[in-house]
Amino acid sequence: MDSVTALQEQLVAIRRHLHRYPELSGEEWETTRYIREQLEAAEIRILPAAGLATGIIAEIGHSGPVIALRADIDALPVQEQTDLPYASTIAGKMHACGHDFHSAALLGAAYLLKKKEDILPGRVRLIFQPAEEKAKGARQIIDNRGLEDVQVIYGLHNKPDLPVGTIGIKDGPLMAAADGFRIRIHGQSTHAAVPEAGIDPIVVSAHIITALQSIISRNISAQESAVVSVTRLHSGHTWNVIPEQAELEGTIRTFDESVRREVLERFSRIIEHIAAAYGAKADIQMLAGPPPVHNDKEWTEAARRSARQLGLNVIVPTVSPASEDFSFYQQQVAGVFLFVGTSGPQEWHHPAFDVDEEALGHTAALLAETAQSAMQQWHETASTAIPAK
16 A cells, blocks of 8 residues: 555544544543644654643754644534534534544644654644634634744635635635624613604614615725624514613624724724614624734745645635634734635535545645745745845
């Protein structure tokens, strides 16, 4: 059996083990233990990270630039609806976003890089990150010095709508910032037959919902993308009473930090002024999520070059309105996030989600090759830099 086939079978086994035993964000204790066992068996050194309850930071190589590779390890509170022989054994929990695939691919990259450890022109930081689904894990890694000395960090996500063998690579914006909101409108209750005696929070809410749509159509350039969605409105308990309060919830998605600031500013002003115009009061609670994923142009080329060298089909992907806490890393160092085609039957978070495991081998190879290409690019840049006088 050749080494490529052996690696593919090994990664399939790893992915299926992880798939059987999913753990939610912040609870990835057995997942962490299992990944640690795989790394230790391959004699890959684990870095100290006492502040991490779950997740692992490891490293391969001896000296030179540090290139980080990241995979997320948490699952979702979803009841699996597949007939897979390795389906989740834990009720109400499932790897419905493919983080088991990501973890297996990063382990595969680690195995490939370990074989070249003595000749690597740098070090590769392996980050198995917890709690991506709650957008908390990246900051935990950062707080535990996971990005110390890192020149660039690479991450990826499976993409069910892309065929196996296709890699989505682009510089600039790729995934959206995801901010949530909760608005409470305080009116004045009264009998439904005498509305003039109160302040109707439902009417106020209706005007706010309509006005919020003008942010995108009248304040944001047609060259930019943004979404404001009110997804829940709750008010009242009976048919003949105008209630005291109304509560709205929803999400704001943007792809650029300046657009994000503009949308959030207009959002608050619209709500406060409309409420005041009707004599009501509005309490706004913003639930800040990850910023936009924005790929560094220079380091994106290293990934594109590696994908082509491996014979993969490289495309410029459509930006995704989903969010990713990988963007927190990009606030600290240069970063590049990729989409890997997995020919899935359903989109992320669906109870029948799955990936085509044929993508595992070349995904591992892509991560390993990209890390080496980035090292080489760093050395080339360093050698041509003009020394300071």
